[in-house]
Amino acid sequence: MTKWRVMTVDDSAAILTIIAAYLEDSEFEVVASERDGAMAVERFAAERPDIVLLDLIMPGQSGVETLERILAIDPDAFVVIVSSLGTEDAVHECLTTGARSFLQKPFTRDSFIEFMRDLTQVA
Amino acid sequence: MGSMFFGQYLLSKGVITREALLEAIERQRQTNLSLVELAVRRGHIDSDQAEMILASYRTTEADLEDLFFDIGGLNPEKVDELRRVQRSDWVKIGAALISAGHLTRDEVEENLAVFQEEQREADQQLEADFRACKDPKTMKSVVELAIFHLKRFTDRPIKLQALSVGGGELGPGLRRYAQKLQGDRVLYVALDLPAEISSLVAQRFVGFAVDDGSEVQIDAVCECVNIIGGHACTQLEARGFKLRPEPPFSTIGNEPVDEASSSVRASVIAGDASADVRVFV
Numbered sequence: 001m002t003k004w005r006v007m008t009v010d011d012s013a014a015i016l017t018i019i020a021a022y023l024e025d026s027e028f029e030v031v032a033s034e035r036d037g038a039m040a041v042e043r044f045a046a047e048r049p050d051i052v053l054l055d056l057i058m059p060g061q062s063g064v065e066t067l068e069r070i071l072a073i074d075p076d077a078f079v080v081i082v083s084s085l086g087t088e089d090a091v092h093e094c095l096t097t098g099a100r101s102f103l104q105k106p107f108t109r110d111s112f113i114e115f116m117r118d119l120t121q122v123a
Numbered sequence: 124m125g126s127m128f129f130g131q132y133l134l135s136k137g138v139i140t141r142e143a144l145l146e147a148i149e150r151q152r153q154t155n156l157s158l159v160e161l162a163v164r165r166g167h168i169d170s171d172q173a174e175m176i177l178a179s180y181r182t183t184e185a186d187l188e189d190l191f192f193d194i195g196g197l198n199p200e201k202v203d204e205l206r207r208v209q210r211s212d213w214v215k216i217g218a219a220l221i222s223a224g225h226l227t228r229d230e231v232e233e234n235l236a237v238f239q240e241e242q243r244e245a246d247q248q249l250e251a252d253f254r255a256c257k258d259p260k261t262m263k264s265v266v267e268l269a270i271f272h273l274k275r276f277t278d279r280p281i282k283l284q285a286l287s288v289g290g291g292e293l294g295p296g297l298r299r300y301a302q303k304l305q306g307d308r309v310l311y312v313a314l315d316l317p318a319e320i321s322s323l324v325a326q327r328f329v330g331f332a333v334d335d336g337s338e339v340q341i342d343a344v345c346e347c348v349n350i351i352g353g354h355a356c357t358q359l360e361a362r363g364f365k366l367r368p369e370p371p372f373s374t375i376g377n378e379p380v381d382e383a384s385s386s387v388r389a390s391v392i393a394g395d396a397s398a399d400v401r402v403f404v
Contacts, residue, residue, distance in 0.1 A: 011370055014329050014343035021330065057349065059370045084353025085368055087360045106350055108179045 003029040004120060007047060009040040009066065010055035010082070015105070019053065022109045028116055037061030041069040044077070051116075051123055054099075056083035056090065064097055071098045078123045127245075127284055127392060130216040132238045139225055145395070147219035154214045158187065161205050168195040180275065252286035256387050262402055264358055265312055266389045269351050269400040273314070276324045276347050277393055284390045284397070291386035291403055292377050299374045300344045301401075302352035306366035311379050311403035312352050313386075316344065319396050345371040379403055 006028050008019050016033045023030055032047045034040040038061045044052060052070060056063035063081060070077050081094045086104040094102055100122070103115055130147065133139045139147075159176055162168045168176070168191075176190045191197040197205075214222075217231035226234075256262040266283065274281045293299050293315055300321075301313035316324070318335050325333045325343035333340040352368040359366055372378070380386075380403075389400040 012342050012346045012349070013339060014325070014346045017329055017339070057353075057368050057370055084350045086353065086357040087365075087367075089360070089365060090367070105346075105353070108175075110175065110179070 001027065003027055004051060004116075004123070005029055005031045005047070005049045006051045006053060006116075007032040007034070007040070007044060007049035008053045009034045009037065009058075009063075010053075011035050011058040012055070015055070015082075019112070022112050023116070026113060026116075027120075037063065037066035037069075040066055041073070044070050045073050048074070050078060051119060052077060052079040053082050053103075054079055056081050056085055056094065064093060067094065067097050067099055078119075080119065127242075128216070128280070128282060129235065129238055130220075131392065132241075133220070133226075133234060136234070138230070138234055139220060143220065143223065143225040144216075146223050147216055147225065148395070150219040150223060151214055151216065154212075154219075156209065156212070158191075158202070158205050158209060161209055162191070162195065162197065165205070165208075167197055167201065167205070177278075249283060249286055256286075256288065257404055260362070261310070261359065261364075262387050262404075265310075265355050265402050266387070266400055268355055268358060269312060269314065270389070270391060272347065272351050272354075273324075273391065273393070273398075273400070276327055277320060278327065279323070279393045281391050281393045284392050287388050287390075288385055289388055291380045291388070291401060293375065294399065297399070298341075298344075299376075299378070299401075300341075300348045300371060301374070301379065301403075302345075302348050302371040303369040303379065304352055304356055304366045305369060306356075307364050308366070308404075310366075311386075311401075312348065312355060313399075313401040313403065314344070314348055314351075315399040315401060317396055317398060320393055320398050341373045345373055 004027060008016050008030055010016050020030050031049055032043045034043050037058055054063050054066060067079050070079055079099050080101045081099045082103045084105040091102050130144050134141060134144050159173045163170060163173050172195045175194050179185055179190050180187055188199055188202050191202050220226045221228055221231060253259045253263045270281055270283060297315040297317055298321060299313050299315050301311050303311050321340060321344050322335055324347055325340040328343040328347060348371045356366040356368055386401045386403040391398055391400060
C-alpha cells in the first residue's frame with residue numbers, strides 16, 4: 001500500500017515527536033519534519049509531500065507566511081494548520097490564505113488519526 | 124491562611140509530621156480508586172480502554188462521562204453508580220491518619236472544624252483578591268484555565284492557594300515557561316514550575332519519561348503553555364479581545380519582568396509540590 005507522505009512543521013520538538021508516534025504503523029509516513037518556517041518551504045520544494053501539517057505560531061517566519069510561500073511553489077499544496085489558537089480570526093485568516101483545514105491542539109492519537117483519515121477523503 | 128488541603132493544614136499547624144502525612148497519602152493511594160480504575164476493577168472496561176480514556180482526558184477538554192460513553196460504552200447511569208461506589212469507599216485524609224495511628228477521631232474532628240472555617244475565609248479572600256486585580260475577569264479566567272490544564276497534564280489534585288500582585292521575579296529552584304499574548308492589549312501567561320512538576324507534565328505530554336532539564340522536557344512544557352495561551356486567546360475572543368499568542372519560551376531568569384508592569388501570582392499546590400501560575404499585565 002502506498003502511504004500518504006506527510007511533512008510536519010512545528011517549532012516544538014515535542015509536538016513533532018508526538019505526531020510521528022501517532023502516525024507510526026498507519027497509512028501515513030512522515031517524510032520530513034521541520035522546526036522553522038523558512039526551512040520548511042525549502043523542504044517542501046524538495047519533498048513535495050501529499051499533506052503538510054503546519055504550526056501557526058512559530059518564531060521567525062510565521063505559519064501564515066510559510067503557508068503563502070508553500071502555495072507560491074505549488075498552489076495545489078494540501079496544507080493543514082495545527083495550532084493551539086482557535087480564534088475565529090486565526091481560522092478565517094488561515095483558510096482564506098489557502099489552508100485546507102484547521103486542527104486545534106491538543107488532540108489524542110485517535111482523534112488525530114481520524115482527522116487525518118478524513119483529510120484523505122478530500123486530499 | 125491560604126486555601127489548602129486538610130493534610131497540608133495539619134502539617135502547617137504542627138499537628139502531624141511530614142512522614143505521617145506521606146504515610147496517610149500512601150494509604151489513600153492504595154485504597155482510593157479513580158473512576159477509571161474502579162471501572163476496570165468492576166469489569167466495565169478493559170485496561171486498553173482505560174488507557175485511551177485517560178489519554179483523552181489529559182489531552183482534550185472532553186468530559187469524563189463522554190469519554191466513558193464514547194470509548195467504554197458506559198451510559199451515564201453506570202457512571203453515576205461508579206461515582207456512588209467511589210464516594211462510599213473513599214478514605215479521606217483524616218480517616219487515613221486515624222487508621223495509621225497518627226491522630227484520634229476527636230483530634231481530626233476538632234482540627235477539621237477550625238480548618239473548614241479558615242478555608243471559608245481563605246476562599247472569600249481569594250475572591251476579594253481577584254476582584255482587586257486589574258481586569259479581574261481576565262485574570263480569573265486565565266488563571267482558572269491554566270489550573271484546569273495543569274490538572275490534566277499532571278493528573279494531580281491542584282488547588283489555588285493564594286493570589287498576590289508583585290514584580291514577578293522567579294522563585295528559587297523554579298523554571299518559567301511563558302507566552303506573550305498580544306493584540307488589543309499585551310499580557311503574558313506563565314507557569315513557574317519546580318523540576319518535579321515539569322518532569323510530570325512533560326512525561327504525560329509526550330508519553331514517555333524525559334530527562335530533567337532536557338530539550339524535550341522544556342519543549343513539552345512550553346507546548347503545554349502554548350495550549351493554555353492559545354485557549355486563553357480563544358476564550359477571551361468571546362469577551363471582545365483580539366489577541367494572538369507568540370511562541371512560548373522558557374527561562375530561569377525573570378523575563379518578562381522588564382517589559383511588564385506587574386504580575387498576578389496564583390500559587391497552586393499540586394500534591395506535595397507547589398508552583399505558580401502568573402499573569403503579567
